[in-house]
Amino acid sequence: MSKSKKKETQEVPDQEMSAEEVLEERTEPEEALPEEPQTGGPGEEPEGTEETPVVEQMVSKDQFLRLAAEYDNYRKRTAKEKESLWTDAKADTVQAFLPVYDNLERALKQDTADEAFKKGVEMTMNQLKEVFARLGVTEIEAQGQPFDPNLHNAVMHIEDENLGENTVAQVFQAGFMLGEKVIRFAMVQVAN
Structure with a gap:
């Protein structure tokens, strides 16, 4: 920009706002970047100053x-x-x-x-x-517990009046969990 144009942009009427002022109102204040040195001959506009x-x-x-x-x-x-x-x-x-x-x-x-x-x-x-x-590995409680298909794998079924409905009667193979993840389901026999 020439020197006369720079002076014109600096003198802005009260009612009009420059692009920089609008940006400052809409955003948080930022640190000013140092101006790049101007290069080039007289009459040439340096790049990046617009x-x-x-x-x-x-x-x-x-x-x-x-x-x-x-x-x-x-x-x-x-x-x-x-x-x-x-x-x-x-x-x-x-x-x-x-x-x-x-x-x-x-x-x-x-x-x-x-x-x-x-x-x-x-x-x-x-x-x-x-x-x-x-x-953090825990054994799944199975013996005498209600049957839960999310924890137990039923491989046998028996009728036993002493046990309640869908109760694990016998554990053939223990099941294990790691936190909330089942590593191996308990292999069980379910009553009634």
């Missing part, structure tokens, strides 16, 4: 806010996915140890004359249960 129209400034602010919101959503989504991956990996690992738990449980149900052997199996089973507890 005022940005109000609409373009508002659009760029809107785009910035949308980009910031998209980034925040991306950050939250990836954190949630990371937590989900950790839970799935832990559940898969525990599921790999469940056959060991089943074998130890069967070994404890067998009668043996060797008390040292029985004591060793009991200690191993207790240690495995402690590890599960530290990982």
